[in-house]
Amino acid sequence: MPEHANDFNADELQAPEWMDNDFFLKVLQNCEKKGSRVEIVSTKISPASMKGDHYASVMFRALLEYKLDGVHKTKSVILKTMPESDGHKKEMLGNTDIFEKEISMYTRVLPRFEKILRNAGDNTVLKAPCLYSALEPKKVIVFEDLVPAGYEVVRGRVLSVEEVKAAYFKLAKWHAISYKINLEEPQFFDEFQRGIFNMSNIANEPFMASGIINFVELLKKTPSLQSYLPYFEKLQPKLLERCRASYAEYRDAPKEGACYVLCHGDFHAKNMMFKHHKGTDDVEDVMLLDFQIGYVGPNVNDLIYSIYCLLDENMRLDFPALLYHYYTVFKSTLASIGFKGTSPSLMQIRQHYRRHKDLELFLLVTFLPMWYAINDEPDVENMMTSDEYRRAMYDSKEYIKYVEQVLPEYLHLGYLEE
Template sequence: MATDGNIPNWVEAKLLDLLERGGFLSGDRGPVTSSLKLLNSDGLCSSMFRAVVESGRVRYNLMVKTLLNWRFDYYADMFINESRMYQEVLPGLLGGHPEVHPFIPKCYGAMAEPGEGVILMEDLSLQGFTHAPRTMDLEHICFSLKALGRFHALSYAAKKTDMPKFLQEIVHRIHGALKDEYTQFFMGMIIRESSLHAIQLFSTRFPEEADKHSDAIKSLKQMIDDSLPKMLSSALAQSPLAVVCHGDFTRNNLMFRYGEDGKISDVKFVDFQMSRYSSPVVDISSVICINTSPELRAAHLPDMLSAYHGGVVQSLSESLDCPPESLEGEFGLEAFQQEYRRGVLHGFCVASFFTQAALEGPGCIPVLGSSDTRTAEDVLQFLRDKRLVYSEEVNRRLAVLVKEVLDSNYLEPLISYLQPPE
């Protein structure tokens, strides 16, 4: 075996064990050889390796994800959640055959034992898949959202077929992330600080608009400052549109392949570590608010939502063997537009923090529990230091994002929804 010296020995053992368990190394295929190469050791949540395993005439090109540090529940929960998604939840949605869905990469095995977690995936880069530009154009965003609609339709079809079974065998098996109080406190503080900064940018850059929306800004700031979990609850699961969400549906977790004409032919979703049962707007608003420009949203937001709706209806009509028009009541475009209005502030809160990372790379994201982010004061100082080097484009996008929320018809009904009558 040829192995990068930075890779622990147990990684090879777990990799080969998972392939053996899955039947990929069984039979008279001859001796097994393998090689691993470290791709990154300082990922936010895991380390990635590229592996080649050969057994006779069979060759597997793999991406190997590991969690080398289990000291913090935040990272452990995400790794366990992704392992369960590949082992139990996605196969359940797909009737035990995850390879039949065109948007989910093949998983050769996963285990989440403390200290030695491993997930084995097909290496999509060798099949011509790559990431989109950091700011997605209309073709990329609509292709992605249509595929997302088809993915979410798996949940709708399962619920329509057998709701108790869906809840018991799929939803209840999702481990979830961001569960411990430590993580909830720090993530709440990070998003609160970032959201309030975005509002300040808006007030500075658009003073006349800020005066016009002064009451709405006051209400929004109070909600963010005092009741962030309550505000984010606007995107919690509600029937009938709740689905198994990807949970981190952004450009970084989408890989595209292109035809000879340069047009997109395929897309794959990766990194299911934040998956949960929730409103579809968790996925829809994240990719729209983080990965598209204000100009594209202003011109084509209806087209984006229509692309998503088209994916849902197309896939659901195929699964349920019914005409698309019969689905327009419960799953009509207007229903998803209303859902987007109800939960779009989820996208705003997430984008207020992740926009810089989306445009400039992940170096602006604090790694909880690292040497420079051990306390609340450390995290706040980290955020403020990074804010000093925000590019002009990052600041512009954050300010305009606040303007979009205030200029839309979203805020007033949302405040009424979140604030109970006195």
């Protein structure tokens, strides 16, 4: 068991028995030169992430010592697999296709995206190197560890504006390429039909429906917020269904002129690793991670998601400038990869953003309290399983202060009108 065990998820303290030398030999034989002789010398396995970094998988880091044709080598790899211990996480994820999706992203989709960029003279990297993947006998993906290359997950602070712009830069390129492919070859994304609101195992979780309920209770007991109660009481039975419709819009009811792309689906700070210049601390690169719940939908959904899952209070005020940054990269990427159609205008994107306002309200009342709680105490298991714990999140003074600030803005924007 590693030191400071409480800093890690309980199901990542002990590696499963199948992660043995035979397994790692298979991994190395897959990623080294074909026909080379590989001999495992030693393996050292530890948790790959900190508590609160993720929930929808189990992750380990393995330091491998081996001989390649007699030459001593070392390699650090990250292993991502499904939970094996009985409990909520296993039940929620057991019948989903999240691993099938992610393997397809790393082996089929993102390699094509990068090839399109290379053909346009663009060397932007969209993925960490995938060394091995399998669905049988265990669902597992093995990546090259980015930490030795200087990448890190940002913890203990909010992202800087420079880091956020780097993340939007990558997202905009990703969106632009998928926009073009989806118009020309929509069947290429056939397996990416369901986002988080359309995956029954996740969409039916109590935490998805309880947010608006707990928010209404907060409004009732907070004098400064009671004037907003009638709107959210009317919205309560409709909010989750409207979000489901937003995520399913491309498949069920596509809108003329909408911008449909392959959405990341979980575009937040813990799903990114940043590399900084050692001398100046400037951002050199950001690597987007975790493609398990990608789906084809409105590009604005990733952008709206980022409001409460990527930005802090101050950067939310500057979102129009960040959206413009995203848009310029999106538009220039379409031009560079040879898109001949009419790209959506910035005004159209802003109009589509407003049309999906219910997603933003859902994130305010459901996900934002969770982010405040994760920053204070990263107990994701309780957050997902305990009604009492979730209700307590709404007592956060920081959260209430923000709600008092943002609800007047939503009122003035017309968000609180049917």
